[in-house]
Amino acid sequence: xxxxxxxxxxxxxxxxxxxxxxxxxxxxxxxxxxxxxxxxxxxxxxxxxxxxxxxxxxxxxxxxxxxxxxxxxxxxxxxxxxxxxxxxxxxxxxxxxxxxxxxxxxxxxxxxxxxxxxxxxxxxxxxxxxxxxxxxxxxxxxxxxxxxxxxxxxxxxxxxxxxxxxxxxxxxxxxxxxxxxxxxxxxxxxxxxxxxxxxxxxxxxxxxxxxxxxxxxxxxxxxxxxxxxxxxxxxxxxxxxxxxxxxxxxxxxxxxxxxxxxxxxxxxxxxxxxxxxxxxxxxxxxxxxxxxxxxxxxxxxxxxxxxxxxxxxxxxxxxxxxxxxxxxxxxxxxxxxxxxxxxxxxxxxxxxxxxxxxxxxxxxxxxxxxxxxxxxxxxxxxxxxxxxxxxxxxxxxxxxxx
Amino acid sequence: xxxxxxxxxxxxxxxxxxxxxxxxxxxxxxxxxxxxxxxxxxxxxxxxxxxxxxxxxxxxxxxxxxxxxxxxxxxxxxxxxxxxxxxxxxxxxxxxxxxxxxxxxxxxxxxxxxxxxxxxxxxxxxxxxxxxxxxxxxxxxxxxxxxxxxxxxxxxxxxxxxxxxxxxxxxxxxxxxxxxxxxxxxxxxxxxxxxxxxxxxxxxxxxxxxxxxxxxxxxxxxxx
Numbered sequence: 001x002x003x004x005x006x007x008x009x010x011x012x013x014x015x016x017x018x019x020x021x022x023x024x025x026x027x028x029x030x031x032x033x034x035x036x037x038x039x040x041x042x043x044x045x046x047x048x049x050x051x052x053x054x055x056x057x058x059x060x061x062x063x064x065x066x067x068x069x070x071x072x073x074x075x076x077x078x079x080x081x082x083x084x085x086x087x088x089x090x091x092x093x094x095x096x097x098x099x100x101x102x103x104x105x106x107x108x109x110x111x112x113x114x115x116x117x118x119x120x121x122x123x124x125x126x127x128x129x130x131x132x133x134x135x136x137x138x139x140x141x142x143x144x145x146x147x148x149x150x151x152x153x154x155x156x157x158x159x160x161x162x163x164x165x166x167x168x169x170x171x172x173x174x175x176x177x178x179x180x181x182x183x184x185x186x187x188x189x190x191x192x193x194x195x196x197x198x199x200x201x202x203x204x205x206x207x208x209x210x211x212x213x214x215x216x217x218x219x220x221x222x223x224x225x226x227x228x229x230x231x232x233x234x235x236x237x238x239x240x241x242x243x244x245x246x247x248x249x250x251x252x253x254x255x256x257x258x259x260x261x262x263x264x265x266x267x268x269x270x271x272x273x274x275x276x277x278x279x280x281x282x283x284x285x286x287x288x289x290x291x292x293x294x295x296x297x298x299x300x301x302x303x304x305x306x307x308x309x310x311x312x313x314x315x316x317x318x319x320x321x322x323x324x325x326x327x328x329x330x331x332x333x334x335x336x337x338x339x340x341x342x343x344x345x346x347x348x349x350x351x352x353x354x355x356x357x358x359x360x361x362x363x364x365x366x367x368x369x370x371x372x373x374x375x376x377x378x379x380x381x382x383x384x385x386x387x388x389x390x391x392x393x394x395x396x397x398x399x400x401x402x
Numbered sequence: 403x404x405x406x407x408x409x410x411x412x413x414x415x416x417x418x419x420x421x422x423x424x425x426x427x428x429x430x431x432x433x434x435x436x437x438x439x440x441x442x443x444x445x446x447x448x449x450x451x452x453x454x455x456x457x458x459x460x461x462x463x464x465x466x467x468x469x470x471x472x473x474x475x476x477x478x479x480x481x482x483x484x485x486x487x488x489x490x491x492x493x494x495x496x497x498x499x500x501x502x503x504x505x506x507x508x509x510x511x512x513x514x515x516x517x518x519x520x521x522x523x524x525x526x527x528x529x530x531x532x533x534x535x536x537x538x539x540x541x542x543x544x545x546x547x548x549x550x551x552x553x554x555x556x557x558x559x560x561x562x563x564x565x566x567x568x569x570x571x572x573x574x575x576x577x578x579x580x581x582x583x584x585x586x587x588x589x590x591x592x593x594x595x596x597x598x599x600x601x602x603x604x605x606x607x608x609x610x611x612x613x614x615x616x617x618x619x620x621x622x623x624x625x626x
Binding site for chain 2: 001002005009012013016017307308310311312313314315316317318319320321395396399
């Protein structure tokens with residue numbers, strides 16, 4: 001039997017039993033599509049988190065007041081307990097470490113912003129000139145906070161693009177004055193629009209000098225110190241130095257939490273990677289189910305088509321030809337199902353991407369290869385038994401039944 | 403030519419052994435027209451199945467065209483069947499999803515014949531059996547007589563030397579049955595060996611040689 005004829009024969013069977021074929025395609029397609037859709041959601045979440053953390057800066061070491069006993073890098077760590085204040089002097093002392101390139105102390109609060117008659121509530125960040133480089137911020141207009149002693153206050157501020165438009169309308173905000181609480185600030189810079197970054201929209205914030213923020217919120221304690229290490233390999237050294245310097249300054253108490261961006265990232269990466277694999281694996285079970293369905297359907301086909309098999313034997317088909325015919329049929333069905341599944345899975349992923357454009361949903365490469373391959377393998381594996389049964393059928397008995 | 407020597411066929415039904423065929427010796431020359439008759443269970447169909455290599459004898463030897471085919475492997479028997487034997491069945495046994503033409507083509511497809519050659523033979527067969535207008539019809543769109551013509555055309559597709567027909571008219575009305583017999587007899591006139599198993603004495607009487615079977619043995623062998 002020529003290969004083309006074998007394919008055509010199987011094709012006519014697949015086309016001849018429409019309902020059966022569409023059922024198998026559906027089962028197989030759902031399995032493959034589920035694996036692809038589910039794993040692209042997982043992969044999307046992973047990429048989203050990785051990107052968000054990446055946008056925070058590079059080689060970051062974050063110092064927060066208080067120490068949590070759980071030493072893991074879960075999000076809960078971000079809130080330390082039993083705080084003892086971190087001060088500007090603490091921050092400046094960290095510059096002694098040879099592994100630190102630059103640092104930016106940070107105070108965060110909410111302020112009532114007024115410009116003329118307009119009035120708006122917005123997050124207020126107090127920091128230093130180094131913040132711009134550490135956080136990879138970009139300016140649309142003007143300049144960032146001035147360099148100089150962070151202990152000295154200057155009445156200047158940098159605002160987010162959206163906030164600028166809301167406060168000043170079409171007027172250029174550069175050089176204008178605005179009030180935060182009882183204090184007046186001149187706008188010296190406008191941030192370029194960057195959008196959301198870890199729940200913080202830089203388009204809607206005001207950045208003022210650190211000392212100004214201290215006066216504004218009447219506090220000496222820092223919310224964070226963002227430290228940038230000199231390089232990736234210096235992160236560990238920077239972390240050790242920071243812990244040592246702060247312990248000395250805090251009477252030998254380890255009362256700060258130092259986390260590295262790398263560790264947080266790696267943990268999220270691992271967790272979400274494992275989650276994606278696990279959920280993808282769960283979805284893959286439906287592929288095995290689809291494989292068993294193919295076996296069932298093929299077994300039914302063998303008993304339903306007994307007469308046909310007997311006839312083929314009478315017409316001179318060898319056992320091998322019968323086996324091949326059933327085998328080809330199963331492979332065609334699996335190929336179709338896998339194709340449908342990949343298409344539907346991709347479509348589903350595109351649909352979810354439309355709903356949540358922020359999250360980069362994309363199927364991981366292993367899912368795109370593994371899902372259709374598993375579908376094919378199960379189909380081939382599960383069609384062996386029916387094909388053998390068909391080939392072993394006694395032609396006399398097969399033909400004698402009406 | 404067909405030569406059977408001491409053919410036995412024993413079926414085991416539970417504890418019991420049933421002798422479907424006992425000590426059959428039979429020689430059939432090339433081009434003979436032979437009918438096999440007898441009551442139900444007398445072994446007619448079993449004999450036909452053994453001659454058609456669909457079934458294996460429990461004992462004895464079978465030579466087809468001077469070649470001993472008794473001990474051939476299943477696949478070798480399949481090839482002999484494909485090349486030398488054409489089957490016609492009572493219930494036609496057409497593949498329901500295939501058109502008349504595709505049904506006739508089936509043995510040639512199994513034999514791996516080139517599509518161009520197949521097309522030539524198909525056109526000849528469709529013309530020979532008066533099926534030109536029906537080539538694209540599926541079996542459920544054909545009458546019983548037309549179905550049996552398709553089946554005969556299919557049996558002839560590989561130009562076999564022996565045609566085995568098991569109750570070819572058993573499922574047809576009298577008139578259509580005679581029509582089908584004429585088609586089968588035309589094969590015989592063209593030089594082929596024709597074996598017909600039938601219940602119908604009128605049809606059986608048309609053959610030039612008539613076997614009568616009782617209890618798995620040949621009870622009578624008439625010629626002329």
